[in-house]
Amino acid sequence: MTYVAQTPEQIRGLIAKAKRRDVAFVALGVVALGIGFATFVALFVDMLIDGWARLSPEFFAQFPSRRAGQAGILSAWVGTTLVMIVTAAVAVPLGVAAGIYLEEYAPKHWVTDLIEINITNLAGVPSIVYGLLALGLFVYAFGLGQSIRTAGLTLALLILPVVIVATREAIRAIPGVIREGAYAVGATKWQTVRDHIVPYSMPGILTGVIIGMSRAIGETAPIITIGALTFIAFLPPAPVTGDFPFLSFEWLKAPFTVMPIQMFNWTSRPDEAFHANAAAAGTILVFMTLTMNALAIWLRYRLRKHIKW
Amino acid sequence: MAANAIPGVPGRPVVSERLARKFSRNTKERAIEALLFLAASVSVLTTAGIVYILVKESAVFFGQVSPWSFLTDTQWTPLFDDAHFGIGVLLSGTITSSAVALLVAIPLGTTIAIYLSEFARPRSREIAKPILELLSGVPTIVYGYFALLFVTPILQKLIPGLPGFNLLSAGIVMGIMIVPLVASISEDAMRAVPMALREGSFAMGATRLQTALNVVFPAALSGIAAAYILGISRAVGETMILAVAAGMQPNLTFNPLEPAATITAYIVQVALGDLPHGSIGYQTIFAAGLTLLLLTLAFNLIGLWLRKRFRQAY
Structure with a gap:
C-alpha cells in the first residue's frame, strides 16, 4: 500500500478515513458480541416460553409417561443426582491427587512428560469416544452393566482433565516461600501438602470441580453410548435401608436415566406435545449449568481479588 | 532441600537430617507419593483403554471389511442385508x-x-x-x-x-x-x-x-x-x-x-x-x-x- 498525499487536506482526509474505520470496527465488534448474547437470550427465552406451562411441582414428581401431559422428570433428576455423586466421588480425589503429584512430586523425566501430554490430549477427545470406552470396558469387559456406576465412572474420566488442570493452576499460584516455611519447621512433604498446599489452593480446585461437574450434568452422548434406557418409570433402590447396616449400595447397579437423555428423548419425538416437556427439562438443565458456571466464575473473581501473596 | 539447610555444629546432624532418618516417617511419605502417582497415571490408563478398545473392536471389523472399501465405498448401509461400509x-x-x-x-x-x-x-x-x-x-x-x-x-x-x-x-x-x-x-x-x-x-x-x-x-x-x-x-x-x-x-x-x-x-x-x-x-x-x-x-x-x-x- 502506498499513501501518496501531497496536501495537508489529503492527509487529514486519510486520517479521518482511518478513524472512521476504527469506529466501524468497534460497531462490528459490538454486533458480533451481540449475536452471541442474542442467541443465548433467544435460546433461553424460547425454551422458557415453550416449557413454562409444564414447569410445575408435579413435573418434578412424575415419572415419564406415554402421555405428554402427565410426563415428568422424577426418574431423570434422581438419576442425574446419583450419577453426579458417583462422578464427584471418583473424579475429585483422583483429579486432585493427580494435580498434586504433577505439581509437587513429579520428577522431570519422560514419565511425567507422558502423563502431561496425555492429559492435554484427553481434554480434546470427543465425549462420545469416552462413551465407546465405557461400552467396551465398563459395560462388557468389567461387567458393570448399563448402571449408575458405569455412567458415573464414564463422566468422572471425562471431567478428570478439567479437575487436574484446575488443581495444578491453583497449586502453581502458591509461592515457594510457603513450602520453604513449612520445611523449615520440620514438616515432611506430605505434611506441607496436606496442611498448606491443599487448603490454600482449595478455592481454585473448587472452581475447577464446579466447571467439570456442570459439564458432566449436560453430557448426553457418552451416556447414550453406554446404552442407557430412555424409558425409566421407577427409582433406584434407596441408599438408606431399615435393616442393619442401614446403608445400601444397590442403587449403584440400578438402571437409570438422566436429565439430558430425557430431554433428548422428548425432543426427538415427532409429537409436538412432548416438545413442551423437552423445553421444560431444558430450562431446568440450563438453569442448573448456568448457576454452577456463574458460581465458578464468581469464585475465581473473588480469588483474584482477595488473594495477594 | 539439603543444599539450603543451615549447617549445624560439625559432628551433630541438624534437625532435618535426624528426621530424615526416621523410618516410619519415610515409609509413609513414599507410600503417599506412590498413591499420588497412581492417581496421575489414571489418565495414561484412560488413553490406553480408549486405544485398546477402539483398536480391538475395529480389528474384528476390519477382519470382515477391507480397509480399502471402508475408505472408498460410497454407501453406508451396515444394517441392511446388502451391507456397505463406506x-x-x-x-x-x-x-x-x-x-x-x-x-x-x-x-x-x-x-x-x-x-x-x-x-x-x-x-x-x-x-x-x-x-x-x-x-x-x-x-x-x-x-x-x-x-x-x-x-x-x-x-x-x-x-x-x-x-x-x-x-x-x-x-x-x-x-x-x-x-x-x-x-x-x-x-x-x-x-x-x-x-x-x-x-x-x-x-x-x-x-x-x-x-x-x-x-x-x-x-x-x-x-x-x-x-x-x-x-x-x-x-x-x-x-x-x-x-x-x-x-x-x-x-x-x-x-x-x-x-x-x-x-x-x-x-x-x-x-x-x-x-x-x-x-x-x-x-x-x-x-x-x-x-x-x-x-x-x-x-x-x-x-x-x-x-x-x-x-x-x-
Whole structure:
C-alpha cells in the first residue's frame, strides 16, 4: 500500500478515513458480541416460553409417561443426582491427587512428560469416544452393566482433565516461600501438602470441580453410548435401608436415566406435545449449568481479588 | 532441600537430617507419593483403554471389511442385508456440518477477539468474557433443541423447501457454540503480543484498527490458527446437536441444505437401538469411533503445537 498525499487536506482526509474505520470496527465488534448474547437470550427465552406451562411441582414428581401431559422428570433428576455423586466421588480425589503429584512430586523425566501430554490430549477427545470406552470396558469387559456406576465412572474420566488442570493452576499460584516455611519447621512433604498446599489452593480446585461437574450434568452422548434406557418409570433402590447396616449400595447397579437423555428423548419425538416437556427439562438443565458456571466464575473473581501473596 | 539447610555444629546432624532418618516417617511419605502417582497415571490408563478398545473392536471389523472399501465405498448401509461400509458417507456429513460451523465461528470469534483484546475497555472485557464463558457451558442437547425447534423453522421461512432435518441449521448453531472457544484462545494469543509492538505502530501514526490488523494479528497468527484448529476438532467431535437437528440418515452429500448423518450421529443411532454385543453393526461404531479419534487427535496435535509455538515466540 502506498499513501501518496501531497496536501495537508489529503492527509487529514486519510486520517479521518482511518478513524472512521476504527469506529466501524468497534460497531462490528459490538454486533458480533451481540449475536452471541442474542442467541443465548433467544435460546433461553424460547425454551422458557415453550416449557413454562409444564414447569410445575408435579413435573418434578412424575415419572415419564406415554402421555405428554402427565410426563415428568422424577426418574431423570434422581438419576442425574446419583450419577453426579458417583462422578464427584471418583473424579475429585483422583483429579486432585493427580494435580498434586504433577505439581509437587513429579520428577522431570519422560514419565511425567507422558502423563502431561496425555492429559492435554484427553481434554480434546470427543465425549462420545469416552462413551465407546465405557461400552467396551465398563459395560462388557468389567461387567458393570448399563448402571449408575458405569455412567458415573464414564463422566468422572471425562471431567478428570478439567479437575487436574484446575488443581495444578491453583497449586502453581502458591509461592515457594510457603513450602520453604513449612520445611523449615520440620514438616515432611506430605505434611506441607496436606496442611498448606491443599487448603490454600482449595478455592481454585473448587472452581475447577464446579466447571467439570456442570459439564458432566449436560453430557448426553457418552451416556447414550453406554446404552442407557430412555424409558425409566421407577427409582433406584434407596441408599438408606431399615435393616442393619442401614446403608445400601444397590442403587449403584440400578438402571437409570438422566436429565439430558430425557430431554433428548422428548425432543426427538415427532409429537409436538412432548416438545413442551423437552423445553421444560431444558430450562431446568440450563438453569442448573448456568448457576454452577456463574458460581465458578464468581469464585475465581473473588480469588483474584482477595488473594495477594 | 539439603543444599539450603543451615549447617549445624560439625559432628551433630541438624534437625532435618535426624528426621530424615526416621523410618516410619519415610515409609509413609513414599507410600503417599506412590498413591499420588497412581492417581496421575489414571489418565495414561484412560488413553490406553480408549486405544485398546477402539483398536480391538475395529480389528474384528476390519477382519470382515477391507480397509480399502471402508475408505472408498460410497454407501453406508451396515444394517441392511446388502451391507456397505463406506465411511466417506458419514465423513461427508461431518465435513459439511463442520464447514458451516467454521463459516460462522471464525468470522464471529475473530472479530470478538480483536474487539476484546484491542478495542474494549478493561471493564467491558471483564463483563463480556464471563458471559461468553457461560455461553460455552450450555449443554449441547439444549443447543440441539434450539437448532431443531427454533433455528430450523426460521431457516425454512427464508429457504422454502428446506427439510426439517438439515446440516445448515445444526452447523450454524454449532458455530455459535464454538465462538467462545475460538474467541477466547485468539484473544489470549493477541494479548500475549508485547505492548512495545503496538506502541511502535501507534508511534508511526497507525490507528487502532491498522495496528490490530497489520501488527497484532500477524504476530499472534499461530495462536489464532491454533484456536481455529481446536474449533474444528470440537466441531468434528460434536454429537448431540447433529443427532437432534441434522437427522440420522446416511447421505453422501456436501450440500448443507440436506439432512445427513455424521460419524457421531451414527454412533448415537446405533447405541439407541438394540444391537447384540459382537455383531458387525456393533463393531461398526468402534471403527467409526476410531476414525473420529484419529481425526480429532490430528487436529488437536496441530493446534497444541501451534499454541506452544506462539507462547515461545516472545
